Amino acid sequence: MSGQQHVKDSENVYSALYRGIDFLTIQLSLFLILLIRKEEFTNTYLVVGLIASIGFFFAAESYQLYRCWRLGEFSRLSSSTFICWFAGVFCVVVFLFFSKTGLDISRLIVGLWILFNCIALGGWRVLLYLFIYKRRKAGFYTRKVAVFGLTRSGELLAEQFINKPETGYILTGFYDDRADARSPNQYKEHLIGGINQGIELAKAGGIDVIYIALPLAAQKRIEGVLRSLGDTTIDVFIVPDFFTFNLLNARLSHLGAIQTISVYESPMTGPSRLLKRLEDILGSMLILLIISLPMLFIALLIKIDSPGPVLFKQLRYGLDGRAIKVWKFRSMHSMDNGKVVNQVVPGDTRVTKLGAMLRKTSLDELPQFINVLFGSMSLVGPRPHAVAHNEQYRKLVDYYMLRHKVKPGITGWAQINGWRGETDTLVKMQKRVEFDLEYIRNWSISFDLKIIFLTIIRGFTDKNAY
Structure with a gap:
């Protein structure tokens, strides 16, 4: 063998x-x-x-x-x-x-x-x-399912079995050896007995499918369960606990003849990367054709409103954490681009009169469609932060840098859900990162189109933009 x-x-x-x-x-x-x-x-x-x-x-x-x-x-x-x-x-x-x-x-x-x-x-x-x-x-094509392990992973499975009977899975119950006081409360009524009892029921033909949702720390127990179930003909699946956390694009990968499970990986690989790039090129070209005249008008107003350049290029982190220059219309008297960048707050004296209007309507970000066309940004993705803010929050927010597994975007899932503007509290940044990672895990072209549509419907103005 x-x-x-x-x-x-x-x-x-x-x-x-x-x-x-x-x-x-x-x-x-x-x-x-x-x-x-x-x-x-x-x-x-x-x-x-x-x-x-x-x-x-x-x-x-x-x-x-x-x-x-x-x-x-x-x-x-x-x-x-x-x-x-x-x-x-x-x-x-x-x-x-x-x-x-x-x-x-x-x-x-x-x-x-x-x-x-x-x-x-x-x-x-x-x-x-x-x-x-x-x-x-009518009762055909159904399968009786048992879950070994009353864990959070097991609860998520149970929700699918109970709330979506059309899947054909009928939950017979949970089997867990843990003391009752240590078990979660929501599905205690579905706890039938210990794992050995579940194994005996499987051998007797009372179960068609078993999902093992035990903690990874119980490796020896899982190995013992698998050996025992090897004496049956039922289907067995393992649901590791870490799949309920912040995995990005979890899937099987290959290294020669060895298979591995990707834990942190960008979903933009292979055909998906090409589709995403086509979306960005076609979308940015179309939008730039539409907004070219308004951009020229805004540039003229900036020159009239205050001295200084029309465009401001700020260093930010892009794909894989590499520094990129993000283009914006200048909206402030000063152009902070160093190791310390103070976020804009309401009534900030650095913001010009015209700049306040541009920031409120997000018109200051129109030049970023040029970034998209050149490939350093995307139409949809996590919003890029100043390098100084990245270095600050990567130490405070778990999984913060994983948002750089994809290109930063002009609009994003966090922004249309209200998490934009100043992040004056750690909780605000944590929520933004949470939505960014949700976007990456669930990315698809249809998801991008949904975000673009909601951005247009809800408008570019926001109470948190100033």
């Missing part, structure tokens, strides 16, 4: 079938529309169909479209499907533009094809969802 230890990446057992259905849907729908419209199936249409499929599957790998989705995650599955399809459509548009073959195909055909696949790719998933949902509601 090989001495190599290997953990398989979690992927739906029907993933190959699902990929085949998606590929046939994309290709056959184009052929059928051409047939109905009595158009010839030319080589250009063939290439367009293949490019759309490649773009779709490229994005699908980034969004893990073919992983094991439970029914409770159907809304995320649907949105991910649509995003992947529009990634394919984007690839087609780029191909038609640069190859200058747009006149060789019918825009009506392509439009109908795009619309049809929006319905078809999501449609067969809806039908599958409804079929499985009804079968599970």
